[in-house]
Amino acid sequence: MFSEHGRAMLAYATQLTRDRAAAEDVVQEALVRAWRHPDSLNNGKGSVRGWLLTVVRNIVLDQIRARNRRPPEVGESPPDAAVEGDHADQVVTSMVVVDALSRLSNEHREVLEQVYLQGNTVAEAAEALGIPPGTVKSRSFYALRALREVGKERLAS
Incomplete structure (x- = not known):
């Protein structure tokens, strides 16, 4: 046949x-x-x-x-490949950053928000906050240093 x-x-x-x-x-x-x-x-x-x-x-x-x-099948990924679309690391990182930011003083946090989150220049941040540009620079420096210290503490524990 x-x-x-x-x-x-x-x-x-x-x-x-x-x-x-x-x-x-x-x-x-x-x-x-x-x-x-x-x-x-x-x-x-x-x-x-x-x-x-x-x-x-x-x-x-x-x-x-x-x-x-039935629902679509999910293909197997190689064991060494990172899972695409998995944003767990990003969530953890953002939680760590939010926690670290909450430990900063209001002045330091405001400077970081102006410069890094809103993308303002030092002059724009100074104008928005009503402080001299030099103060924006120094607060930014000390705020970033404090964030690094919090990060080191988290990694050590």
Whole structure:
């Protein structure tokens, strides 16, 4: 049966699945079904090839329906690869930064917010805070040093 209809079945299954390996599996399943139901092949209602191609189509449709009913599969990533989209490290880092910022004085925190979060220049930060540019620079220096110290403490514990 395969020698007579196998090429047509494989070509049709490949056209439906667009995947040669999947098409081979479909043809194998269709041939198993034909072997289990030999009476369906010789019922006189149509050609054997037509029946086999219908079985191929039905198997492919069943696979598509089954795939659509379950959630999409997640592919395996190499063991050394970082997980894409995993933002846990970013969350932890932001929690550490927020904690460190909360330990700073209001003056130091305001300077860092102006310069680093809002992207202001030293002159713009000085104008917004109503302090001299030199004070912005020194507060920024001491605030960053304090943040580094908090970071070192966190890493040590």
